[in-house]
Amino acid sequence: MGGIPVHLHYRTTTFSRTLFFFLTSFLFLSFSPTKTSSVDTITASQSLAADQILVSSNDVFKLGFFSLDNISWYLGIWYKNIPETTYVWVANRDTPLKNINSSSSAVALRIGDRGNHLVIVRDGGGSNSAAAPVLWSSNWTTAANPTSPVAQLLDSGNLVIREAGNKQSIFWQSFDFPTDTLLPDAKLGWDLKSGLNKYLTSWKSITDPSTGDYTFKLNYRGFPECFLESREEVTYRSGPWNGIRFSGVPEMKSTQRIDFTFMFNNHEVYYAYHVNNTRSLISRLTLNSTGSLQRMTWIEDTQTWSLFWYAPKDQCDSYRECGPYGICDTNSSPVCNCTLGFTPKNPQAWGLREGSEGCVPQTALDCTTDGFLTMKGMKLPDSTSAYVDKTMTLKECHVACKSNCSCTAFSSANISNGAAGCVMWTDSLLVDMRHYVDGGQDMYVRLAASDLANYEELAFADDSEEKSPSLALVAGVSAVSGILLLVLAACFIWKRKRIRSMLGGQAQKKGTQERTQDMLINEAVVSSNKRDHSCESSNNDELDLPLFHLNSIAQATNNFSDENKIGQGGFGCVYKGMLEEGLEIAVKRLSKNSGQGMEEFKNEVRFIVRLQHVNLVRLLGCCIEMDEKILIYEFMEHGSLDFILFDKLRSSILNWPRRFDIICGVARGLLYLHQDSRFRIIHRDLKASNVLLDGEMCPKISDFGMARMFSRDQVDASTRRVVGTYGYMSPEYAMDGLFSVKSDVFSFGVLLLEIISGKKNRGFYSTNNELNLLSHAWNLWKEGNGMELLDPSVGVSYSSQEVLRCIHVGLLCVQEHAEDRPVMSNVVLMLGSETTSMPHPRNPGFCLGRNNDTYSSSSMHDESCTVNQVTVTLLHGR
Structure with missing residues (x-):
């Protein structure tokens, strides 16, 4: 008959089934989460199930489904070898999947039908089924329809769709749609051909990756620069790129480890950075849920993320802090000063340190006689409406600005090799300027000729057109200076006599x-x-x-x-x-x-x-x-924190989000005192009654009567006059008079635990006979019952993970030995990031218990008052 014998047909069928079984088993094992080191790609005919992951070729990043509460599920990318999970990209951040761990709700990731985007589908058992309902779909940037598309996770953290066998043909990439993190070699900015804007958006909270309130965008209009916005209101500005760095980021310098790039042409405008050795340095730029832009670096020795740089960091980083023609300078007091030749628009508000209305010219401008004042070390003003010409020299820029009566100021567009290019501000107010002692660049502001006579820093004073007036100015200034010196000398003598007279009369x-x-x-x-x-x-x-x-x-x-x-x-x-x-x-x-x-x-x-x-x-x-x-x-509309926190009726207005914001606010204020202020300040009396709350419950540290200043290289100091408040003083300070930034860290830890529990550390009593609130919190933590510390009046709307993290931070801050406590920069980092690993706390300091006779003070009658003077006597054995 020409047919195949029955026994041969049976053997062939059996062999085919066996071969098919082994092949499918191999493919399944390849995608199994227990063996993923070599799987970084899926093809158009494959899918990634909810219990599977992709791993980049050199084991740097993972991609898979994750959940922070076992209810909402997301597709994301995170570091593979960082112990604490650190997410750098979330695909479906605003469309989470629900309960995908059940068999009836299985989902899978696959390449879309057109081959240029990704989709998450309901996986009914056939990943290739065209009828599978789409639960989420990515955007796409090209209309191309590749023949053999593959999706690959790269070691850079970029998830790409490309043509199989052609690594350069990228049809879609996650780097084009960042969430809250900018990774090395990713671009922040605009593709002007496609109109694609790549920018960062914060998470809603540390446990909710949905779109938050803050964005960090590059504005390419005028002289491009980056803006940090809160609900579309600008809160911080980087300043324009000047060829070396952003004008408002003087700390920004390319090194052997990190190079910064800024591209500005007709096709694209973007900022990016490159890490030269990714094996020795892991760095990321993140916009966190509280609106802080942070550069984090991974420290292998301590297994923690370190805060390398952040913004905004001080008052002068606030957008338009000093208004039009106002200059912000943290090295002056008050921080707002008018540009030379200008005067406060509202002198009364200016005297009360409210400078947002800015300054106005002292003298009306006259286009034919105006000149330019040189201002050094400046963060250039808001450049959205500025005019830029890269081909001009600075001298040509000066001539162009002088001949344009609408030009209010000019500067170099590029300072990388001297002064090149031209940027001019025309018909616009100069806002958000700042002066740096180290950093910034020169800019030239138009002033009336009569005002210029009072200043020596004239722009291009050696030009022939200004030589003659400058000689007259020198003569005039010399004469005026001589008269002023005589007047000042007379005033000084008169003042000295007056003071002596007053002192003599009042002494009686x-x-x-x-x-x-x-x-x-x-x-x-x-x-x-x-x-x-x-x-x-x-x-x-x-x-x-x-x-x-x-x-x-x-x-x-x-x-x-x-x-x-x-x-x-x-x-x-x-x-x-x-x-x-x-x-x-x-x-x-x-x-x-x-x-x-x-x-x-x-x-x-x-x-x-x-x-x-x-x-x-x-x-x-x-x-x-x-x-x-x-x-x-x-x-402060809401008074001191203790007035609300320790009152049973009022404490209910402090729900958990408000308490967490207060904790973070106090931490940022203390970080400013210790690290970012002009001087390093040790407060020495941080407590609930010295934290004030404004109308929006924003915390403000007060009462600096006991504060002390440290030099930058000073570690600690000692005193025989111990000041502070019982229950908040660190052991080494209370017992030996030793104080440092770690003394304030201890006080902050006590305050943090009080905010969480609603109970005072001093005067705390419990049924377990704990010495104080610290011992109570410590025992609950050791027993795994940390949530019992939470004040019931906060209600039911809180994140247990966030609460436990705060308790953990508090216990780290109140450790007995100062060297074990973290510095405030690490405290801020640990509070603001759930991915930061934290060491296990050790025993807290239990000095100063219930024995009120440990120290004597006239103010002992009030447990919340300040100890004004306690003498420490050092005992030595005979």
Whole structure:
């Protein structure tokens, strides 16, 4: 018959089935999560199931499905060899999958039908089924229809779709659609041909990867620069790229390990960075859920992410902080100053350190006679509307700007090789300028000729057209200077005699020593025309703190009536007041019987007038008349934190998100004091009553009467006069008088645990006879019952993972030995990132228990008050 014998047909069929079984088993094992090191690609006929992962060829990144709560599932990319999972990309961040771990809800990732995008489908058992419902689909950037597309996860962290056998033919890539992380070699910016904008968007929270409130985008209009926005409102600006760095990021320097790139042409505008050796350095740029832009580097020795750089970091990073023609400078006090030749638009608000209205010209401009003032070390102003010409020289730029009556300023577009290119601001206000001591670049601002006569930094003063006027200016300035010197000398002699006369007359009424101190405050601390010669003012900085009259303060507080009293402590009373112009203020009136005397008062003025941060209370001015010593602050609508936190009725308004924001805000304020302020400041009295809350519950650290300043290379110090509050003092400080930044870290840890629990550390009692709140938290943590510490009044809307992370951070901060405690930069990092690994905490410091006789102080009657003076006696064996 010509047919195949029956026994031969049976053997052939059996062999085919056996071969098919082995082949399918091999393919399944290849995609099994237990053996993924060589699987980085899927083809158009394959899919990636929910329990499978792709791993890049050199084991750098993984791709797969993940969940943070076992309810919502996402497709994402994370590092393979970082112990704490660190996600760098999330595909379906706003369309999470639900309950995909059940067999009836199985899903799979595969290449879309057109071969130029990805889809997540309901996997009904056939991954190639065209009828499988699509649950999510990626965007695509090309209309090409490849013949043999494959999806591959690269060692760069980029997921690409390309033609099989051709690595250059990329039809789609995850780098074109970043989430909150910019990886090395990824581009942030615009593809002008396709109109694609690649930018970062924060997570909603550390446990919710959906689109958050913050974006970091590159604006290519004018002179391109990056903007950080909160709900489309600009909060921070990088400054334009000047050939070396962004104008507003002086720390940004290419090194042997990292190179920065900025491309600006007719096809694309983007910023990128390249790590030269990815095996020795892992770096990522992240926009976190609190609106902080952070560059993180992985430290192999400690197995933690380290915060290398972040923004915004201080008051001057806030967009338009000083308004039009205002210059922000953290090295001056106040931080806002007008451009030379300009004056505050609203002098009254400016005197109260509110500079957002900016400055206006002192003299009207005249196009024919105007000149240009050289301003050095500047962050260039907002350049969205600026004109750029890369071919001009700086001198040609000067001529062009001078001949254009609408041109308000100009600068070099590229400073990488001298000064090249031209950027001009025309018909626009100069906003968001900043001065740097080290960094920035030269810019030239148009001024009236009469105003230029007062300044020497003239732009291009050697030009022939300006030689003659400059000689006249020199002669004029010399004459004026001589007259001014004579006037100043006369004023100095008169002032000196007046002070001596006042001191002599007042010494008869009151002790000479106290009155001399009052005069020192008036003359050395408050007056804008005098210098502070204390050690804290070694740089001869002018304080320029507004001085209020006692009558105006008395009127604002209804003559310090009890109805206006909003607080009281060891220093005296605090009153609410209203100035004539309608500004609400808080008035801190030092009691004559207070243990906090002139030294603390001077300390408060010296420090807080120089400190500018959103999480530090603002000092508006002071008043020193007769026997009164008064400080005037911005008014905090919700008062001090302890007023709400430890009250059973009020504490319910502090839900968990608010408590977490307060924790993070205090941490950022303390980080500024320790690391980012002009001086390194040790607060020494951080506690709940010294954290104030404004109308939006934003926390602000207050009371710097006990603060001390460290030099940058100083580690610690000692004192025989221990100040602070029982329950918040670190063991080494309370027992031996040793204090450092780690002393403040201990106080912060106590405060953090109090915010979580709603209970005070001092005066804490429990049924288990714990010594204090710290021991209670420690025991709960060791037993795995950390959530029992949470205050029930926070309600039910909270992330248990976030709460436990905060408790973990708090216990790290209150460890007994100072060297074990983290610094505040690591604290901020640990609070803001769930992927940061943290060491296990050790025993907390339990010094200062219930025995109220451990130290003696006149203020022991109030457990929340400040210990004004405790003498430490060192005992030695005979």
